[in-house]
Amino acid sequence: MSNRPTDPATEAFVAHRNLLFTVAYEMLGSAADAEDVLQESWLRWVGVDLEQVRDQRAYLVRITTRQSLNRLRTMRRRREAYVGQWLPEPMLTTPDVADDVELAESVSMAMMLVLERLSPTERAVFVLREVFEVGYDEIAEAVGKTPAAVRQIAHRARRHVDEGRPPKMTSQRQARAVLESFQRALETGNPQDLLDVLAPEVVLVSDGGGIKRAALRPVVGAEKVVRFYLGGVSRTKGTITCDPTVVNGNPALVVRLDGELDGIMGIRVEDERITSLYYVRNPEKLTRVESETRLTLR
Incomplete structure (x- = not known):
């Protein structure tokens, strides 16, 4: 057994990796692109001075959100040329996802298609606020807006989602x-x-x-x-x-x-x-x- 000390940056990233992947996937609807975003986020994370980071989870979510936003804007142009109907990339999920009603609904095909109607910034704000319950101040830092602007965007995004949200699914x-x-x-x-x-x-x-x-x-x-x-x-x-x-x-x-x-x-x-x-x-x-x-x- 190795006595080599664990790299703190790696330890923190691995501890939150599933969460970061979920954030990226909900924003992008593509597992392949979400993996690319995590790689880009990791490269930025290893260059951060951890002593200056007060909340590692929040900081990692912020990095992942920014990279996802950049990727989403590029993907929008790509999808305009997509042949036929576009659906999210399906993923075989673990049993605990199906048991978590809130999570299962948020990653369902129906909800992911509703999220496609939002602008990239609206989608980021909605996902962080409504799905992951991130505070407005943290979201503002992630998307480069003021907290007041984020509240307005969140209200607009909720209205758009509510207009397209399908009825609640059966058990x-x-x-x-x-x-x-x-x-x-x-x-x-x-x-x-x-x-x-x-x-x-x-x-x-x-x-x-x-x-x-x-x-x-x-x-x-x-x-x-x-x-x-x-x-x-x-x-x-x-x-x-x-x-x-x-x-x-x-x-x-x-x-x-x-x-x-x-x-x-x-x-x-x-x-x-x-x-x-x-x-x-x-x-x-x-x-x-x-x-x-x-x-x-x-």
Whole structure:
């Protein structure tokens, strides 16, 4: 066993790494970009005089927020050229994320899409204040605004989010039961079984990134969703299998075609029916579904 003393900067960064990753992911919707942000944050952190840092957690969150804001502004331009619908990069999450209702809701596909409507600064302020309960003074330092301006931005961001926030989802237990029925219907390809589990106004958003087949616009309505799915299956001429999992803290399916990963199908359940489907097929976004990612609000 080594007697070499632990590097204080490394020790602090590792202790807060899961929190910093969660902050970056909620701001960016991309695990790959969140990892890049953490690397950039680390390079800045090791150059800091720790004796001058009063609150290491707050300082690290501030660095991560600034790097995330820089990255988000660049990503916005990139997404304007994205082919078809954009969905957040799905992540296989640990069981404790699903057990934490607040965290599971904040990283859900539905909420991440709502956050896309905000400007970069609004998103940073909303995430830090509403999700991580950071004080206005700390947020002001992170985003380069006055505390008074941050309060105004937070109010505006809350209003935008409330306008787009989906109704509260059913319990995880009920959602898992609906997911089981949906899984059976997908695997058998029975149109009526699919219609029975979908809400009449269900919306399917599929993301192929221009690499895999996907609808360029949301598919609205149970019958249209069923036709779209069954039409896709008929073109593949392969065997579809689905495995239940938890992605972004919520029930989802790992969809395989002839044993090969085809995509991740996230669901949102209200009143025992599926109201939203999020199908990520872009292979560039499927790298975080083989091993669990630990997210935390603390």
